[in-house]
Amino acid sequence: MYDVGISDNHLQSMITGCVVLESVSMHIMGFGRLCITSLTLRSITFYGPSKGEGAVTFQELVIEDAPFLERLVTLYPYCSPATIRIIQAPKLEILGSLSQGISTLDTETAFSVQKMVAVSLTSKMHTVKILVLDSIGPNLDSVVDFLKCFPCLQKLYIFPHRGNYVNNVQEYDPLDPMECLEVHLRTVVLRNYNGYTRPVIDFARFFILNAKVLEEVEIGVFSHRKDRCLRRQGRELQVENRASRDAQIGLKMDEETILKHHDRTHDFSMADPFDKPGGRLIHMF
Structure with a gap:
């Protein structure tokens, strides 16, 4: 209608x-x-x-x-x-x-x-497996609060948009573990990534360092990075210290986008209506 x-x-x-x-x-x-x-x-x-x-x-x-x-x-x-x-x-x-x-x-x-x-x-809502968030900043505190609300989340999409950057310094407390990060979250898709801004880097690094069963992190960037920049991204994201040793961390060409076509949501042959072929792979860590 x-x-x-x-x-x-x-x-x-x-x-x-x-x-x-x-x-x-x-x-x-x-x-x-x-x-x-x-x-x-x-x-x-x-x-x-x-x-x-x-x-x-x-x-x-x-x-x-x-x-x-x-x-x-x-x-x-x-x-x-x-x-x-x-x-x-x-x-x-x-x-x-x-x-x-x-x-x-x-x-x-x-x-x-x-x-x-x-x-x-x-x-808490234990049934939700796929969650999509639009975030100004991005704001790690608010996203972590959502993770607590959806403890069985398996796939998280985050569409951060340009805005007033917040100080993403939240530390994961192993004495207060989150079920989502410990046993369920397998895929994180981060769009519109600006790897030159400290709060954005800290935001992405939080998932790499704390999601214990993570299998894939897809980071969408706007422009092709030179080898020197790619090596710097690896150091900034601390990919060598990833919490899940099996996690594949990929930088892909990206464009700022959100889901706009309702037919994908109603197509039950698609397990994930937000999933679509990613951009060209630039680098895999």
Whole structure:
């Protein structure tokens, strides 16, 4: 549904009444709040209208009861609802993109996110395996808070964007281990990498030095680096000290991008709708 004039109550009734509906896309819909109950839905994509004059701002998305929901994806993170509340979605495995555009993410009052910072945590989502984050900075503190909320995460995508860089000096405390980093996280995809800025280097290095079962780190860079620069990147990232000796760390040509095509999310022959052929491999550590 694209730019459809329908009230939130009628849309909720329609989704609930479609007893074989598996996938739904909602683009630039003019409602403030949507509560979804469906016994058949497996995938949802959405984005709200831009916050221009006269636009009805998408304030809240509630997944009240969706026992078969596997994928919940916002295509344009900064046109996302301010609040996403997940009450009952026991099979949810793919979630993204979460960003500063989402001021609150609530799972059975499990945690709230303010500017991508988890501020309270009473329970965790163990079902989510793939998570996509849009981050200004990037901000390591906020990303680590998400890792605590999704302890069984296997694949993490991070799309950092240019902004006010933060001081990413967080140290991993072995006395307070994170289940995600210890036993589950196998792939990290970091886009838009600027290897000349200390906070960005520290951000990438955190995963290389602390993810114990990591198999692959894909780092997207914008330009071809000379051999001297590549050797420096290896030293900066401390690839020789990687926590997982089997981890393959690759620098690839990249372009700043986010998922925009909803059909990938609804194609269940694709185990990961965010996965796509990476750019040309520049160097492998």
